[in-house]
Amino acid sequence: MAALVVPGTVSATEIDAMFRSDRGLRAVVVEQGESFGLLTRDHLEFKLTGRLGYGRALNTRRTASELLPAAGSSMAADLDLQSAAQAVLERPEYERYQDLLVLGATGPRIVTVSDIFAAVSAQFRHASLHDPLTGLPNRRMLEEHCPDISASAGLPGVGILFIDLDDFKSVNDTYGHRAGDAVLREFARRLIRSVGNRGTLMRLGGDEFAVLLTDVDEDAACAVANGILDSLEDAFVLDGCELHVSATIGLALGVDIIAEDLLAGPDVLLRHADGAMLRAKREGKRRIGRIGPCQEPAPFARQAHIRRRLSSAVDDSALTLHYQPVLDLATGEDAGVEALLRWNDREIGPVAPDEFIPLAEHTGEIRRIGAWVLDQACAQSRSWxxxxxxxxxxxxxxxxxxxxxxxxxxxxxxxxxHGIPAGMLEIEITEGTAIVDVPSVASQLRELIDMGVGVALDDYGSAYSSLAMLRVLPLTTLKIDKAFIRDIDSEPHTATIVRGLIQTLNAMGVRVTAEGVERQEQLNILRDLGCDTAQGYLIAPPMDPSEFRLVMNEIEDSK
Known part of the structure; x- marks a missing residue:
């Protein structure tokens, strides 16, 4: 607030008269040569009242300078808000909530403690609603301040563009995260120029951005999207090097999904736009994807929702491990278990591994999930x-x-x-993603085998595996995919293939496990073929640890 400055020679009586005539006056600034002090109404009343009632008689003739409190109440104007708030909290209790004198180049001014903390609160509020890297609004801003899509029947022009930079991970891997951040900041500036006042921009996280559009039809929305793609025609310049980055955009309009009964609000529209973007990625990237009223959005909307929720699966404790027993076919004894990942999301419900694992591999989230699985499995092993x-x-x-x-x-x-012997752990390489750097993987597998950890190739025959892969990867076990086992008791040539595979692997010193055993006839044939171990619903289904204990006890009792 503006400060009323008085000379230090003014008497207490005059200042008391000022306060009495203006009830809104909280304090005056006392000038003492080149310095200033703050004399508040509360401090003056305390001085004039006095402990024994003689304060007014003793202090009436004293000057403003003589009445100033011993402790200073000034604060530098260039102090940031958080430092100012910390300084207030460090003041003695009796003066903590007194006004402050701020000394700046334009002269003294008075600031209340409530003003400081209101500004700090606004600062934190702004930070919670904006992305710190680009300064754009964030996803929380979308959720809190964007129109409710379910209530927008009168606003058929509401739409969202979901923007994902293509292969941006390679930018971070090649040039480093600092360069990647520079690209994201520059892209945000280009977005602002491209969209202008036609939409509200936001960064959702990573290399994902969104634009909320209002009062647009499909042509207008596509025009905005094309403008964004055009803005990427010019290369990004990093340390003198030109870097070309493209984007894929998904478009969803509120008019197409108003009747949907999934989730009310902008999240529905955002998931549809995300699904449209994923479809466009599959069709070649660097384009605009559109899921319109004549197309079936549900699978893509669900996939987009899964993708959105995946990053919080570990933090929400939504992941669990179930364990499926493995049977030693020669002895009929328990040969161990396979840990199988399950996800039950609080919004989506149960999500099958074949739905979320490929997405986790695509986004890189599989690293964090994999670390969690390894730790939980070792903890369960310790418990057993x-x-x-x-x-x-x-x-x-x-x-x-x-x-x-x-x-x-x-x-x-x-x-x-967890204090687990290495020999009690086996890792299984899944085939959801092809092995790109085979020499590196082979070296790491050899290190694991040297540690005593078992190494298995899972789902053999279902995806990228081949006999050449068996030659270059060090393995201790190979698991034959259930696609081979399914017909082993009805198609003789399938049994012949499996027999040859088992004999070849045994000659290489590799154990063989058959997956997906569901009938006794399959188990009998596998035993005759010399298969080492088997698993499947005939033996036991995957179970959580508490159920596992009861079922295994029943199996032992039945022997």
Whole structure:
């Protein structure tokens, strides 16, 4: 607030008269040569009242300078808000809430403590609603301040563009995250220029952005989207190097989904736009995807919702491990278990692994999920050891987890953390993603085998696997996909193929596990073919640890 400045020679009586004539006057600034002090109404009344009632008689003739409090109440104008708030909190209790004198180049001014904390609150509020890297509004801003799509029947022109930079991970991997951040900031500036006042921009996270549009039809929305794509025609310049970045955009209009009964609000529209973007990615990237009223949006909307929720799966404790027993066909004994990942999201409900694992591999979230799975499996192994029922545990590992070449050290750390012998753990390489750097993966697998950890190739015959892969990857076990086992008791040539595979692998010193065993006839044939172990619903389904204990006890009792 503006400060009333008085000379230091003014008497207490005059200042008291000022306060009495203006009840809104909280304090005056006392000038003392080149310095200033703050004399508040409360301090003056305290002085004039006095402890024994003689204050007015003693202080009436004193000057303003003589009445100033001993402790200073000034604060530098260039102090940032958080530092100012901290300085207020460090003041003695009796003066903590007194006004402050701020000394700046334009002269003194008075600031209340409530003004400081209101500004701090506004600062934190702004930070919570904006992305710190680009300054754009964030997803929370979308949720709190954008129109409710379910109530927008009168606003058929509401729409969202979901923008995803193509292969942006390669920018970070090649040039570093600092360069990647520079590209994101520059892209945000180009977005602002491209969209102008036609929409509200926001950064959703990573390399994902969105534009909320109002009062637009499909042609107008596509025009905005094309303008964004055009803005990427010019290369990004990093340290003198030109970098070309493209984007894929998904478009969804509120008029197409008003009748949808999934989730009210902008989240519905955002998921549809995300789904449209994913479809466009599959069709070649660097284009605009559109899921219109004549198309079926549900699968893509669900996939987009899964993608959106995936990053919070670990933090929400929505992931669990179930365990499926593996049977030793020669002895009929328990040969261990396979840990199988399950996800039950509080918004989506149960999500099958074949739905979310490919997305986790695509986004890189599989690394964090994989670390969680490894730790939980080792913890469960420790629990079984302590209970006197030790079991070997097989854990699925995605090829993506080998990219950093740290998997052996990560596994060693998890084993040591829970005190698990290496021989009680087996990792299974899943085939959801092709192995890109085979020499690196082979080296890490050899290190694991040297540690005593088992290594299995899972789902053999279902995707990228081949006999050449068996030659270059060090393995201790191979698991034959259920597609081969399904017809082994009805098609003789399938049994012949499996027999040849088992004989070849046994000659290489590799054990063989058959997956998906559901009939006794299949189990009998596999035993005759010399298969080492088997798993499937005939033996036991995947179970959570508490159910597992009861079922295994029943199996033991039935022997």
């Amino acid at each position: 050891i302590d209970a006197g029922t030790p079991r070997n545990i097989a854990v699925n590992v995605s090829p993506v987890q080998f990219a950093g070449a740290t998997l052996p050290s990560d596994i060693r750390a998890a084993l040591n953390r």
